[in-house]
Amino acid sequence: MLRTERLILRPFGREDAPTVQRLAGAREVADTTLTIPHPYLDGVAESWIATHEEAWKQKDRATFAVTTEAEGLIGAIGLHLRLGHQRAELGYWIGLPFWNRGYATEAARAIIAFGFESLGLNRIHASHLTRNPASGRVMEKAGMRFEGTLRQHVVRWGRLEDLNTYAVLRSERAV
Ligand SMILES: CC(C)(COP(=O)(O)OP(=O)(O)OC[C@H]1O[C@@H](n2cnc3c(N)ncnc32)[C@H](O)[C@@H]1OP(=O)(O)O)[C@@H](O)C(=O)NCCC(=O)NCCS
Known part of the structure; x- marks a missing residue:
């Protein structure tokens, strides 16, 4: 569990599934991700949450529920670990009612600190569809540096999309 000024980042539990389905089920949230299905069918959230414990044990993924005292679960953030390369990929979504x-940004900063300080990572990278500049702002505000555009790198909703990639190195972290 990680605490920030306004957030508690904690493991997901089965009881979070209905809220995940409602928030991740919004087309606006799925739209700029590569992994959230749409429509978000019954049982998908339960299945996703059920993978977390084993993925953490295998040092494959660290996934946190983003929560506030007042609002409860508002989103998700996680690291896809590649410990052999001392790096991880950051990913996140926040429910539409809680954007901006x-x-x-607050969650990303906490996870990046966790990655460097607790997991011993050297590099944390992330990428966003170029048509999703809000996510690029999150990466910048979290201290990541723009590394380039991967042209027509992915297909979403049947269309080729460019990806902007960002990263931060342990040595670049302001202590
Ligand atoms: C991307 C996302 C996580 C941002 O979450 P958030 O909590 O609203 O982010 P923050 O409030 O920390 O920062 C958002 C920044 O983007 C800016 N922003 C919002 N819409 C924007 C737009 N259309 N163009 C440019 N910047 C935009 C905000 O002004 C803010 O920057 P600022 O602080 O400099 O003003 C959220 O929109 C989301 O979950 N989207 C759907 C899923 C997704 O895209 N996940 C990321 C995949 S890479």
Whole structure:
């Protein structure tokens, strides 16, 4: 569990599934991700949450529920670990009612600190569809540096999309 000024980042539990389905089920949230299905069918959230414990044990993924005292579960953030390369990929989503309050940035900063300080990572990278500049702002505000555009790198909703990639190195961290 990680605490920030406004957030508690904690493991997901089965009881979070209905809220995950409601928040991740919004087309606006799925739209700019590569992994959230749409429509978000019954049982998908339960299955996803059920993978977390084993993925953490295997040092494959660290996934946290983003929560506030007042609002409860508002989103998700995680690291896809590649410990052999001392790096991880950061990913996140925040429910639509909670956008533009700085929550993704606050959570990203906490996870990046966790990655460097507790997991011993050397590099944390992330990428976003170029048509999703809000996510690029989150990466910048969390201290990541733009590394380039991967042209037509992925397909979402049947269309080729460019990806902007960002990363931060342990040595670049302001202590
Ligand atoms: C991307 C996302 C996580 C941002 O979450 P958030 O909590 O609203 O992010 P923050 O409030 O910390 O920061 C958002 C920044 O983007 C800016 N922003 C919002 N819409 C924007 C737009 N259309 N163009 C440019 N910047 C935009 C905000 O102004 C803010 O920057 P600022 O602090 O400099 O003003 C959220 O929109 C989301 O979950 N989207 C759907 C899923 C997704 O795309 N996940 C990321 C995949 S890479």
